[in-house]
Amino acid sequence: MTKGENMTTDRLNILKKFFKKNRRLPSYSEMLKLFGFSSKNAVFKLINKWVEANFLKKENGKLAPTSKFFALPILGNIKAGFPILAEENKNYLTLDEYLIEDPQSSFLLKVSGDSMIGIGIFEGDIVIIEKKKEAFTGDIVLAQIDNEWTLKIFKKDRLKKIIFLEAANPRYPPFYPQNELQIYGVVRAVIRKIN
Amino acid sequence: MTKGENMTTDRLNILKKFFKKNRRLPSYSEMLKLFGFSSKNAVFKLINKWVEANFLKKENGKLAPTSKFFALPILGNIKAGFPILAEENKNYLTLDEYLIEDPQSSFLLKVSGDSMIGIGIFEGDIVIIEKKKEAFTGDIVLAQIDNEWTLKIFKKDRLKKIIFLEAANPRYPPFYPQNELQIYGVVRAVIRKIN
DNA sequence: CTTGACAGTGAACAAATGTTTACTATATAA
DNA sequence: TTATATAGTAAACATTTGTTCACTGTCAAG
Numbered sequence: 107m108t109k110g111e112n113m114t115t116d117r118l119n120i121l122k123k124f125f126k127k128n129r130r131l132p133s134y135s136e137m138l139k140l141f142g143f144s145s146k147n148a149v150f151k152l153i154n155k156w157v158e159a160n161f162l163k164k165e166n167g168k169l170a171p172t173s174k175f176f177a178l179p180i181l182g183n184i185k186a187g188f189p190i191l192a193e194e195n196k197n198y199l200t201l202d203e204y205l206i207e208d209p210q211s212s213f214l215l216k217v218s219g220d221s222m223i224g225i226g227i228f229e230g231d232i233v234i235i236e237k238k239k240e241a242f243t244g245d246i247v248l249a250q251i252d253n254e255w256t257l258k259i260f261k262k263d264r265l266k267k268i269i270f271l272e273a274a275n276p277r278y279p280p281f282y283p284q285n286e287l288q289i290y291g292v293v294r295a296v297i298r299k300i301n
Numbered sequence: 302m303t304k305g306e307n308m309t310t311d312r313l314n315i316l317k318k319f320f321k322k323n324r325r326l327p328s329y330s331e332m333l334k335l336f337g338f339s340s341k342n343a344v345f346k347l348i349n350k351w352v353e354a355n356f357l358k359k360e361n362g363k364l365a366p367t368s369k370f371f372a373l374p375i376l377g378n379i380k381a382g383f384p385i386l387a388e389e390n391k392n393y394l395t396l397d398e399y400l401i402e403d404p405q406s407s408f409l410l411k412v413s414g415d416s417m418i419g420i421g422i423f424e425g426d427i428v429i430i431e432k433k434k435e436a437f438t439g440d441i442v443l444a445q446i447d448n449e450w451t452l453k454i455f456k457k458d459r460l461k462k463i464i465f466l467e468a469a470n471p472r473y474p475p476f477y478p479q480n481e482l483q484i485y486g487v488v489r490a491v492i493r494k495i496n
Numbered sequence: 497c498t499t500g501a502c503a504g505t506g507a508a509c510a511a512a513t514g515t516t517t518a519c520t521a522t523a524t525a526a
Numbered sequence: 527t528t529a530t531a532t533a534g535t536a537a538a539c540a541t542t543t544g545t546t547c548a549c550t551g552t553c554a555a556g
Contacts, residue, residue: 113533119405126404130325130365134514145535150515152533167514167542170325178401180409180427199409199427202397205494206373209321210314214375214394226421226493232375232394246495296493298421299400300441308503329544340505345545347503362512362544 117141117152118161122175131162131169176200205295211237212294215248222246222257224274231298233257235291246293247271251281257293312336312347313356317370326357326364371395400490406432407489410443417441417452419469426493428452430486441488442466446476452488 120140124132132140137149153169156162161175177198206212217231225246227233233246241247241260249258249271258271258281271281315335319327327335332344348364351357356370372393401407412426420441422428428441436442436455444453444466453466453476466476 122404128360128365129367129370130363133363133512135512136361143534145537146514147516147536148534153514165323166331168325168328169514170323172324175324176397176404178404178407178409178429180411200397201400201492202371202395205396205492209317209371209373212373214373216375223421226418226423228421234373294495296491296495297396297400298491300489300491328542330542338504340507341544342506342546343504348544364544 114152114155118156121156125171125175131171173200173203174198205234205297207294208236213237213291217257219256221273221275221278224276225259227257227274227293227296228298231296233293234295234297236294237291239289241289241292248290248293250288250290251283255290260289260292309347309350313351316351320366320370326366368395368398369393400429400492402489403431408432408486412452414451416468416470416473419471420454422452422469422488422491423493426491428488429490429492431489432486434484436484436487443485443488445483445485446478450485455484455487 121131121137124140134146134149134153137153138144138146141149141152143149153162157164160172163170163172177200180199213235215233215235217227217233218229220229222228227246235248243260243262245260246257247260249256249260251258251271256271258273261270261272261280262268263270269283269287271283271287273280316326316332319335329341329344329348332347333339333341336344336347338344348357352359355367358365358367372395375394408430410428410430412422412428413424415424417423422441430443438455438457440455441452442455444451444455446453446466451466453468456465456467456475457463458465464478464482466478466482468475
């Protein structure tokens with residue numbers, strides 16, 4: 107990596123920090139100060155490099171970050187050979203884009219209880235739930251049972267045409283609803299923050 | 302909720318979709334078309350309402366979304382009483398902001414293997430790793446053992462002054478490093494996408 | 497009714513925007 | 527050495543920006 111490349115990566119990081127803080131890109135005049143230039147044309151050329159490198163894009167004459175701008179590098183399998191930390195073979199992932207397909211119909215839920223430990227959902231975890239009223243066998247659903255809310259595994263016995271809810275913890279028995287069953291959504295992702 | 306409020310929420314959703322797609326806010330002229338106005342002043346007034354409602358903010362005369370703009374509602378405990386889906390008592394959370402404190406020193410890793418199933422980290426999960434070379438007892442670390450990469454629990458026996466790595470799976474024995482131990486980072490979050 | 501708030505139109509405008517052009521200095525490669 | 531690409535300065539400019547002011551129609555409350 108040459109001196110110049112280091113320079114532009116540094117500046118790209120400055121730009122990323124600005125966006126993280128302000129949730130927008132700075133204007134060219136703001137970048138002047140940000141990068142320590144004294145000519146807007148210097149900014150102009152720098153921006154165009156980033157556009158070519160696909161960190162930014164211009165449409166309608168407006169500047170915007172690309173997905174690459176935000177993305178974290180995702181490294182392959184843990185068990186892959188030695189050079190997993192190498193610069194090559196990188197993939198990128200933006201968490202929000204990866205996890206939340208439709209923000210309108212999604213919400214988060216903080217899990218309490220241990221009814222789902224069998225499939226790795228623990229107390230304190232956050233689950234992303236997509237609002238919907240139907241589910242398929244195997245879906246983890248948010249349902250209302252006896253005026254209480256729970257996460258359970260939705261099961262449908264096709265032969266017997268019976269619907270029931272199962273916990274992922276042997277200590278809890280399966281639940282067979284008497285009448286209709288209120289399903290509010292299905293779990294699309296599990297998130298656990300450590301520390 | 303009145304007709305008017307519905308109107309503005311609809312338009313806010315249009316704005317959110319625009320941002321999700323373009324990663325920037327539209328200009329007032331773009332909003333003209335977006336919202337179906339024919340006067341920029343209509344946009345101006347609408348924007349100011351959203352600024353007051355803290356969905357957007359203006360600084361330096363520049364418009365930007367707030368954290369509230371992106372955030373998903375987070376609903377309280379599953380076992381909480383009936384009205385957990387009510388509009389009140391809402392909290393909001395932005396995933397990227399919540400999960401990634403320092404994007405510069407973080408990367409993602411796709412987990413393979415079952416050495417961590419005991420603490421709910423499964424094959425296919427994605428872990429967010431913060432690059433660092435030191436760890437505390439109990440940290441889940443990414444370490445290099447015998448030219449192979451693994452996630453293990455870092456343990457320090459204070460009395461014996463011994464460092465060792467533990468799997469969260471009884472099938473794997475603890476690892477006692479002969480010489481020095483290469484630690485590359487510690488796991489800060491676990492993410493599992495379902496479906 | 498009247499009144500006032502609300503939602504929007506339309507035009508005008510200073511300020512800021514991104515772009516272009518011409519030029520300089522520095523470093524790299526032939 | 528010469529040539530050439532790179533990184534930046536400086537000034538000029540059309541276009542677009544967000545804002546302001548004056549005005550209109552509509553609807554609900556007193």
